[in-house]
Amino acid sequence: MVIFVHYFKSDKMIFYFTGTGNSEHVAHRLADLLGENVKNIADYYDTIYKGVDIDLEGNYLGIVCxxxxxxxxxxxxxFLKNCRFKGFDNQKVFCVVTCxxxxxxxDKQVAELLKKYNNIVCSKVYSVQMPNTYIVMKGFGTDDKVLADQKLQNAEPEIERIAEAIKSGSDYKHYVRGKKPFLKGRILYPLFMAFTMGDKKFFAEDGCTGCGLCAKKCPEKNIVMENNRPKWLGHCVKCLSCIHRCPARAIQFGDITQDMGRYYYRKA
Ligand SMILES: Cc1cc2nc3c(=O)[nH]c(=O)nc-3n(C[C@H](O)[C@H](O)[C@H](O)COP(=O)(O)O)c2cc1C
Known part of the structure; x- marks a missing residue:
């Protein structure tokens, strides 16, 4: 049972989650273009399980992740399940996912969650392709530099088109669903959430300098430093912030990531 005890007076209308910075960048660009503020939902981590009331102001309610x-x-x-948006007054609602x-x-999932828990209709869901970050399964990996740069270059005008569409209310559509979306989204997604969240395979190699950046940047507070080494606490969400951001490239996931690339968003 969720008990709602926390109330946030907020003028932050674009809420984002990020592991490796792609979605953070997109959220900030949209905020600039729309004249809104942003809020990282990781800031609610300590309270979200109890439920969070958020007072809506401004012209938009945006979700980026x-x-x-x-x-x-x-x-x-x-977040969408455990927060209650107060004072919803027909703000323009949108979601932008990065992939x-x-x-x-x-797109269906975000619309269903907003409807079910906040009775808010979200019919505008867009996607922006960014460099890939999934590296903890064989057969996957980061993009090579040429492809990653190309994606980053293409993303900028796409974000502008999306912002323009949100502002004007036009029916511009850009959402890349891919093949067999229902098999992937409705069957593989729940299996992925149920069975692949474990963090037992993460470890730090000897090159770890004990800098603690992995712990500092973990949005789930799932890493503590013990004897100058990261220790994962068992409630990982697989955002992969730790492994990609480690400045010593010392974090690995089992025997899968030794030869894989690393990536996190950096301003050019
Ligand atoms: C656990 C995990 C699963 C992912 N699954 C998908 C996916 O199903 N489809 C896709 O296109 N990209 C997938 N990606 C790539 C990310 O969606 C993409 O790189 C995103 O921009 C990362 O955003 P962030 O930097 O804000 O964390 C996945 C990445 C991770 C870490």
Whole structure:
């Protein structure tokens, strides 16, 4: 049972989750273009399980987050379930998901969660392709530099088109669902959420300098430093912030990631 005890007076109308910075960048660009403010939902981590009331002001309610296994990243799904938007007054509602490739049914999921828990209709869901970050399964990996740069270059005008469409209310559509979206989004996504969230395979190699950046940047507070080494606490959401951002490239996931690339969003 969720008990609503926290009330946030907020003028932050674009809520985002990010692991490796792609969605953070998109949220900030949209905020600039729409004249809104942004809020990282990781800031609600300590209270979200109890439920959070958020007072809406401004002209928009925006949700930005990465696609994980053809659905929403787990923390965003949890946020949409456990927060209550107060004072909803027909603000323009939109969601932008970032993906490496295709998005499955993340659009349906966000619309269903907003409707079910806040009775808010969200019919505008867009996707922006960004460099891929999924590296913890064999057969996957980061994009090579040429492709990653190309995606980053293409993303900028796409974000502008999306902002323009949100502003004007035009029926511009850009959402890349991919093949077999229902199989992926409705069957593989729940399996992924149920069975692949474990963090037992993460470890730090000898090159770890004990800098603690992994712990500091973990949006789930799932890492603590013990004897100058990261220790994962068992409630990982697989955003992969730790492994991609480690400045010593010392974090690995089992025997899968030794030869894989690393990526996080950096301003050019
Ligand atoms: C656990 C996980 C699952 C992912 N699943 C998908 C997917 O189903 N489809 C896709 O196109 N990209 C997928 N990606 C790639 C991310 O959606 C993409 O790189 C995103 O822009 C990362 O955003 P962030 O930097 O804000 O975390 C996945 C990444 C991770 C870490």
């Amino acid at each position: 990465p696609v994980h296994s053809w659905g929403l990243a787990k923390p965003m799904a949890r 490496g490739d295709t998005c499955g049914t993340a």
